[in-house]
Amino acid sequence: MSQQDNVDYWNHRAKAFQNDPDKVTHQDLFQKKLELDFLDRHLAPGMNVLEVGCGNGFVTEHISRGVNKIDAFDQSEAMIGLCRERLAGRSNVNLFVHSLPDIDEKLFDIDYDVVLSVRVIINIFGNQNQKMAMQWMASKVRPGGKLILMEGSAEGLAAINAVRTRMGIDALTAPHYNTNLSRDDVLQAIPKHFTLLDDHGFWVYDLVTRILYPLMNKGETLQYNTVLHETAHFLDLIISSDGKCDLSRMLCLVFKNTAS
Numbered sequence: 001m002s003q004q005d006n007v008d009y010w011n012h013r014a015k016a017f018q019n020d021p022d023k024v025t026h027q028d029l030f031q032k033k034l035e036l037d038f039l040d041r042h043l044a045p046g047m048n049v050l051e052v053g054c055g056n057g058f059v060t061e062h063i064s065r066g067v068n069k070i071d072a073f074d075q076s077e078a079m080i081g082l083c084r085e086r087l088a089g090r091s092n093v094n095l096f097v098h099s100l101p102d103i104d105e106k107l108f109d110i111d112y113d114v115v116l117s118v119r120v121i122i123n124i125f126g127n128q129n130q131k132m133a134m135q136w137m138a139s140k141v142r143p144g145g146k147l148i149l150m151e152g153s154a155e156g157l158a159a160i161n162a163v164r165t166r167m168g169i170d171a172l173t174a175p176h177y178n179t180n181l182s183r184d185d186v187l188q189a190i191p192k193h194f195t196l197l198d199d200h201g202f203w204v205y206d207l208v209t210r211i212l213y214p215l216m217n218k219g220e221t222l223q224y225n226t227v228l229h230e231t232a233h234f235l236d237l238i239i240s241s242d243g244k245c246d247l248s249r250m251l252c253l254v255f256k257n258t259a260s
């Protein structure tokens with residue numbers, strides 16, 4: 001898939017679901033609420049924010065209520081069209097059509113308090129382009145400011161699928177237009193003067209919705225409690241084996257620019 005195919009895909013979705021804003025991008029509203037809660041923990045009144053890949057403005061609208069200013073862009077003109085409609089009248093929001101990683105260095109300020117993406121870098125074609133996009137984002141964060149990446153996790157999906165396969169449930173597949181990010185690749189791409197402030201995942205949510213729920217609904221003849229306890233036992237072994245849990249489809253990393 002080329003980047004232009006990706007632009008065409010999102011232009012098409014924007015038109016197909018123009019009357020149903022919750023279905024244009026990711027459709028799981030409960031997960032999206034968790035994502036907004038996570039963002040809120042890192043935002044504060046008075047901040048100037050840059051959002052890349054704003055889509056139809058779901059995150060943009062939420063953030064705009066609590067910060068000083070938000071500049072946002074998307075590669076898809078149709079998405080920005082929906083975003084403009086959604087945010088009409090908001091004087092602290094500026095919307096643009098641009099595509100990462102080929103953005104003029106001089107566009108946008110270089111002193112945002114926060115630069116963020118939610119499920120955007122995974123749409124970028126090729127590892128090198130993904131890396132350049134994250135580095136461009138980092139270059140727009142002021143000293144002391146934050147870079148927030150909320151993206152699909154390659155390791156998280158693999159870990160979930162390992163459990164699902166073991167339990168006889170079909171593996172989940174990432175949409176064909178996404179390339180999930182590997183944690184190590186992200187950590188290597190981010191400039192050394194950024195330190196990791198927060199490292200989060202929604203593994204409890206994924207455990208319940210992507211493992212327990214499908215397991216409990218596998219068939220009417222199943223002994224639900226037995227299956228549940230067997231699963232809980234198995235998961236406990238996995239989770240305690242190294243003291244952390246990778247069962248999250250989302251990788252939520254927050255970096256601080258420590259340059260002075």
Ligand SMILES: C[S@@+](CC[C@H](N)C(=O)[O-])C[C@H]1O[C@@H](n2cnc3c(N)ncnc32)[C@H](O)[C@@H]1O
Pocket residue numbers: 006007010025026052053054055056057058059073074075076079098099100101117118119120123124
């Ligand atoms: C899954 S949607 C997420 C939208 C929004 N961040 C949200 O969470 O509601 C991905 C968006 O990223 C945009 N996008 C993908 N690749 C991009 C790129 N290289 N530059 C700018 N926007 C991009 C798409 O056009 C699409 O609107």
